[in-house]
Amino acid sequence: MGIIYEDAVLIKEAERAGEHTVITVNCPDKTGLGCDLCRIILLFGLSIVRGDVSTDGKWCYLVFWVVGKPTTRWNLLRKRLLEVCPKCTPSASGIFYFIPEFQQPRPPQIxxxxxxxxxxxxxxxxxxxxxxxxxxxxxxxxxxxxxxxxxxxxxxxxxxxxxxxxxxxxxxxAAPEVTSCLQSFLPSSVSEDIFSLPLSGELSSGVLASDSVSIIVDNALSPSHTLVQIFCQDHKGLIYDIMRTLKDYNIQISYGRFSANTKGNCELDLFIMQADGKKITDTHKKNALCSRLRMELIHPLRVDVVSRGPDTELLVVNPVELSGRGRPLVFYDITLALKDLNISIFSVEIGRHRIHDREWEVYRILIDECDCLSATRDEIKECVRKKLMGWE
Incomplete structure (x- = not known):
């Protein structure tokens, strides 16, 4: 199978207000491609309101309907999306053909x-x-x-x-001594409080998490695929959170459809299979996958405001992909929320820590209290969380 290189990623911009920009990707398939594409879309500050994914295991076709911004650099977005698509080689006819890549991906340069x-x-x-x-x-x-x-x-x-x-x-x-700082010290009290959140929809402060999560796994509908149906509250990066979870579990999506409605809810139907091409029939694997998906949908990011000696510290934690990539725009959203509250920052420590067999990106923001704070701790936590979740 082949395709003209220029047609691998196409972007049709919205022509009128209220319409969505359509991103079409038609390229060789690989496990985790959907995650890589959704991460870039999130990095550009776009919201996915609808999507269709289909693949035969070798070639895939993906369509995303997104809400853009007047400042979106569509040509740059297209270039970045092309960069994560598997490489093809040109033939004499000008058609590009897929070359399988068996080497392990190199770690990102810092x-x-x-x-x-x-x-x-x-x-x-x-x-x-x-x-x-x-x-x-x-x-x-x-x-x-x-x-x-x-x-x-x-x-x-x-x-x-x-x-x-x-x-x-x-x-x-970055020199080796700089990259080693990414694994900095984290107090045990922080680990206990923010990494062990319950799976209920309400936090201890009363601030609602992304609740109303329903996950149904069905092996009877398809002879060769496991159907996963998800209904949940929509949030910024929701499709990315689901895709990166499946990528970490080395699960392939053969067909998927998802959409968000005006009430702020999202529905997904995903026909998936393991890397060996088989359905997920093992009860332990199914339960582990559902538990991880539920956690990522309820608590995709963790936010808390605590005391750091006599000072006030804002903590934001998000999981890191197994590939080593963190969540896009987290620091930007944090600082934007604090700016909206007219709160200054004294210092920031950003590091990565391995807790509960997972790697986490931890943001420790020491708030400048030279002037009286313009918001309470609960107000700071709620504002930052809403900004990160896209609920403002």
């Missing part, structure tokens, strides 16, 4: 972004610590910066946002 800006007392979208000399210095780990062109684009974008307040900026490959 880069160190360092820049300093004049301190204004407000929370910047990118901020890790404030220094005593009145300047701010940020050190952010970023991927996809392998070329000098991409680094220059990043620096230029920062300059546009920060203007004359930016004093310096540099991007370099």
């Amino acid at each position: 880069f160190l972004l360092k820049f300093g800006v004049l301190m204004t007392g407000k929370a910047f979208y990118m901020l890790l610590s404030s220094s005593d000399d009145g300047h701010l210095k940020s050190r952010l780990m970023k991927e996809l910066l392998q070329t000098s062109k991409r680094r220059e684009e990043t620096i230029k974008s920062l300059k546009v946002v920060l203007g004359d307040t930016m004093m310096s900026c540099d991007i370099e490959v």
